[in-house]
Amino acid sequence: MHNDIREVLYSEQQIQEKVKEMGEMISRDFEGRNPLVICVLKGAFIFMADLVKQIAVPLEIDFMAVSSYGVSTKSSGVVKIIKDLDVPVEGRNVLIIEDIIDSGLTLSYLIDVLERRNARSVTVAALFDKPARRTAELDADYKGFVLPDEFVVGYGLDYAEKYRNLPYIGILKPEIYTK
Numbered sequence: 154m155h156n157d158i159r160e161v162l163y164s165e166q167q168i169q170e171k172v173k174e175m176g177e178m179i180s181r182d183f184e185g186r187n188p189l190v191i192c193v194l195k196g197a198f199i200f201m202a203d204l205v206k207q208i209a210v211p212l213e214i215d216f217m218a219v220s221s222y223g224v225s226t227k228s229s230g231v232v233k234i235i236k237d238l239d240v241p242v243e244g245r246n247v248l249i250i251e252d253i254i255d256s257g258l259t260l261s262y263l264i265d266v267l268e269r270r271n272a273r274s275v276t277v278a279a280l281f282d283k284p285a286r287r288t289a290e291l292d293a294d295y296k297g298f299v300l301p302d303e304f305v306v307g308y309g310l311d312y313a314e315k316y317r318n319l320p321y322i323g324i325l326k327p328e329i330y331t332k
């Protein structure tokens with residue numbers, strides 16, 4: 154285990170099993186719907202890569218980069234689009250892939266943007282859910298694990314751009330971000 158991690162919450166193997174289950178459900182529900190799968194960068198890049206391999210229906214992929222945390226464990230409250238989609242979403246069945254829903258601000262902003270661009274449907278798959286800190290009223294259609302109210306890293310999630318490459322999800326030692 155990495156020295157900066159206080160506790161591993163879900164191992165690489167537990168995550169892979171969950172991702173497979175989610176992929177199977179999505180495959181069933183999106184049969185014949187040709188989804189446009191949107192990866193919310195950077196955090197969702199690993200989940201996205203693992204999940205799409207478990208989805209058996211034809212799909213297309215695009216990427217959007219948004220950021221609101223920066224070098225902090227709390228949302229700045231301002232969601233900034235750093236990279237927009239390459240393709241129009243009008244008339245498409247969009248599946249948003251998120252690593253974590255925390256305050257919910259990122260997702261509520263994205264859903265609003267995609268609905269205003271006239272997506273046919275907007276569905277959300279989120280691997281991690283931290284309901285304790287929610288300020289925006291929303292929930293994922295496909296949800297992996299519910300997390301305690303702690304700042305977590307790994308499996309794509311960062312603190313100040315670090316720890317994304319850890320294959321598991323763990324609680325970051327508070328002294329790392331309070332020092």
Ligand SMILES: O=P(O)(O)OC[C@H]1O[C@H](OP(=O)(O)OP(=O)(O)O)[C@H](O)[C@@H]1O
Nearest residue numbers: 194195196220221222255256257258259
């Ligand atoms: O529900 P919220 O409180 O909005 O938090 C969730 C979002 O915050 C993180 O992104 P971040 O802004 O850190 O950008 P990153 O993915 O590049 O790390 C995370 O990857 C989610 O996209």
Ligand code: HPA
Nearest residue numbers: 255303304305306310311
């Ligand atoms: O707990 C978290 N860890 C990393 N990034 C995040 N973005 C929202 N919540 C978190």
Ligand SMILES: [Mg+2]
Nearest residue numbers: 196222223311
């Ligand atoms: Mg981040």
